[in-house]
Structure formats: structure tokens, C-alpha cells
Amino acid sequence: MESADADTFDEAYYQRYYFDRKTKVADPQHVQRLGAFVCAYLQYLRVPVRSVLDVGCGIGLWQGIVAQHFPQARYHGVELSDYLCARYGWARGSVVDYPATQRFDLVICQGVLPYLSPPDLKRALDNLGALSQGALYLEAVAREDYERDIIDEDLTDPRLFRHRAEVYRRGLSRHFVQMGGGLWLSRQAGVPVFALECAAE
Structure with a gap:
């Protein structure tokens, strides 16, 4: 299987997963809690x-969170x-090869990596290391999440790859420490x- 391409993420996709109240995956209260946690943890760690790069930013759920917690930070949204x-004016690009013309203090990559084939996933994990000089917030469902039956498959896109959690950890550990x-x-x-x-490493 190949990675999802730009045609996957058309208007119908966002209507299904983000705008339709019955089928959307983004709960505003959850997003606010998550954002408050991530930003508070970064402030605790000093x-x-x-500068913030939101790669695969979707409809920009993190933009307001960043503005609330880090009002002086520049937010840069990138979308395939x-x-x-x-619709939103995001920069066009992919986590696989978005060029690191600068490094960002915080890189956000939420719900993107499971759409990538194994070779593209490896490239993307290395690229995240090249893009970040501070921290990375990463959310990606892994095969173990399906095996433990904690995924609502009625709301989850069936086109996702089911990469093992260890694949993510191994790829990220070259560049990051898991917090x-x-x-x-x-x-x-x-x-x-x-x-x-x-x-532990």
C-alpha cells in the first residue's frame, strides 16, 4: 500500500471527520484539555x-491554543x-519531506503519520527531527491500540496503516527523548x- 495522497484529503474527507457532528473525530473539549496539558508541560520544562510548526494542521485546531498559551509565538500551518x-491559507507540504529552512521550538504532528507507508514513515520521523529544535507533540494510533480494542473503528478512517508503537519510538529516539x-x-x-x-533508554 502507498501513503495517502493529497486527493484523499478533499472536502468530503473533512466534512466526514471534522464538520459533521455525528461523525467528526475532534471533540473541542478534548482538544482544549490536550492543548492546555502540552503547553503547561512545555512551560514546566522551560x-x-x-515558533510553532503544525504539520498536517488540518482545520487549524491548534492555532487558537498556541495563541492562548504562547501569544508571542509564530504559528505556521502546513497541509497536504x-x-x-x-480554504485556510496553509502552506502546502508533507511531513515526509517538508524542508527545514528553519527549526521550530514546537512541532505538532497529530493524526498524520498513520497515513504513511513504512518507507514514508521512516522519512517522516527523520524529518521531524530535522524540523524541531525544542519539542515535538506527536499523536498517532498504533497497532497495539487496535489490539487492545481502544479504537472506535466507526469514527476512525479505515485507510490508516497499523504501524507498531516500537516503529514510532525507534524512529523518534534518534532525535528525541520521550517525555x-x-x-x-x-x-x-x-x-x-x-x-x-x-x-528509560
């Missing part, structure tokens, strides 16, 4: 956030979807953390 780029809750700290960040604050 990671300065002046031609429909969303035209829990989906947050990863760049090895270049220079932020001291206690041994028990991060996952």
Missing part, C-alpha cells in the same frame, strides 16, 4: 516557544490537502530533565 490550503503524554524533547534542546521525568 522550553521556550517562539489542496482543499484546506485554499510522556505524546511529548518528545529534542536532543538539541539543551533542557535538563530528571531521569524519572523521561522514558
Whole structure:
């Protein structure tokens, strides 16, 4: 199977997963709680956030969260979807090869990586390391989540790849330290953390 292409993410896709009240996957209260957690954790760790890259930003759910918690930060949304780029003005690009013309203090990648084939996933994980100089927030469902029956398959896109969690961890660990809750700290960040604050290596 090949990675999902731009045609996958058309108007009908966003109507189904984001705009229709009966079938949308994004709960506004959940997004607010998640954003508050991620931003508070970064503030606790003293990671300065002046620039944010939201790669696969969708309809821009994180834009308001960033503005609320880091009002001085520049938010940069990147999308593969031609429909969303035209509607919201996002930059056109893919997590697989979006060029690192600069490094960002916070990179957000939510719900994107399971759409990638194994070779593209490997490239994307390396590219996330090239894009981040501070922290990464990553959300991706793994095969174990399906095996543990915690995925609502009525709401989940059936086209997702079911990569093992270890594939994600192994690819990210070259560039990041896992901090829990989906947050990863760049090895270049220079932020001291206690041994028990991060996952064992």
C-alpha cells in the first residue's frame, strides 16, 4: 500500500471527520484539555516557544491554543490537502519531506503519520527531527491500540496503516527523548530533565 495522497484529503474527507457532528473525530473539549496539558508541560520544562510548526494542521485546531498559551509565538500551518490550503491559507507540504529552512521550538504532528507507508514513515520521523529544535507533540494510533480494542473503528478512517508503537519510538529516539503524554524533547534542546521525568533508554 502507498501513503495517502493529497486527493484523499478533499472536502468530503473533512466534512466526514471534522464538520459533521455525528461523525467528526475532534471533540473541542478534548482538544482544549490536550492543548492546555502540552503547553503547561512545555512551560514546566522551560522550553521556550517562539515558533510553532503544525504539520498536517488540518482545520487549524491548534492555532487558537498556541495563541492562548504562547501569544508571542509564530504559528505556521502546513497541509497536504489542496482543499484546506485554499480554504485556510496553509502552506502546502508533507511531513515526509517538508524542508527545514528553519527549526521550530514546537512541532505538532497529530493524526498524520498513520497515513504513511513504512518507507514514508521512516522519512517522516527523520524529518521531524530535522524540523524541531525544542519539542515535538506527536499523536498517532498504533497497532497495539487496535489490539487492545481502544479504537472506535466507526469514527476512525479505515485507510490508516497499523504501524507498531516500537516503529514510532525507534524512529523518534534518534532525535528525541520521550517525555510522556505524546511529548518528545529534542536532543538539541539543551533542557535538563530528571531521569524519572523521561522514558528509560
